[in-house]
Amino acid sequence: MKRMICITINGKKYELAVAPNRTLADFLREELLLTGTKKGCDMGECGTCTVIMNGRAVNSCLVLAVQAAGKEITTVEGLETEDGLHPLQEKFIENGAIQCGFCTSGMLLSAKTLLDRNPHPTEKEIRTAISGNLCRCTGYQKIVESIKDVNEGR
């Protein structure tokens, strides 16, 4: 039986009925059509479905939508503001840190939670922060450099 949930996504409040066996990843993609959140392994291993839930980056394929009730979710669609793209997005574009783009949403969100908590991370801290996000194209170097560039305000 569906349940009513209240959930804040990218600053906007939603009140919706959802089936208990719906994961947050499927809920975002299929019911809210926020397809910036990707689905890769669906088992918590690849990180493409990363969203920020109450300030922490999580695999949305391992959270039930009903568990996210009352919480604040940020997806990649929530990074852009009136002022334009998020600095991380700008640096990813500048540095060519995107190839196929499938990991990008997750990378950006993991990086954002790192910089929110620790504005000046070391390279090791950057690499640890994105260690749950797999990329099969870039070899990570340009992603790490982009996060570093934001940190250094370049």
Add this chain to the structure above:
Amino acid sequence: MPLPEFEFHEPATVDEACRMIGELGEKTKILAGGTDLLVNMKKKLLAPEHLVSLDRIQSLAQLDSSNGSLRIGPCVKAAEMAESDVVISDFPALQEGASKLGSPLIRNLATVGGNLVTARPAADFPPSLIAYGATLVLKSNHGERTVPLTEFIQAPGETVLSPDEMLKAIVLEKPSPLSGSAYIKLGVREALEISLLNVAALLTLDESGGTITAARVVMGSVAPTPLLSPSAEKVLLGETPSDVLFLDAGEAAASDSRPIDDFRASAEYKRAMVRELTRRALTLAFDRIQTQ
């Protein structure tokens, strides 16, 4: 992969949760972090009719170090353990286990309690918790009981929890002042890794700082359950810390280990690594006493 259908329950208190799992019967699973349970449900290895979520029970998500011991709510996340000041200062081996589990994304979901109840031989929390002498408080409708962690895990995936019982708290005594501890995980990569094997060590010295008065070496992934090494303890007790002693303790721990050949590594390799990791963990634990 779609999840099978189930009824979802969200009790607000521990008593309500106990009543629910008592009434709903055997086809009920408790949902904590979900990083294991939901994966197994997607793989169709489990199809519970009822999920009882502990998300809304605040008392289960708290760390309390107010009276000399550390009381860990089973729903405390691995990330919260890794970041906790009291865990970092008093239980460094636990901090190391917490920060090596899964990935940052998994650590923001996975709970300490879930890591114990799933009872996997390679799990990151049991070795250090056993080294610190953890006891678990189990609760059902019929009352509470306390069980040492060494007796809680019975076999891979099996614990002493009865179907109507839940884990309510994990309790650790703060180690004596001249104590040091460490946890080392060996894997083939740095993240999203299941331990090839892991070792936690705890050393306590007497007041002069010269003699070992308490020692524990606990190994993971070298037996069906995490293993406390009695032989290593025997080698260490009453002795003066030295490189040679730690090497001997490593030999002793290796002799207690019961690894098997599997796709991760040969038994021979794992035994050799128990020896080396034990030596390193003890050395690190001793260094930590000296830099206190």
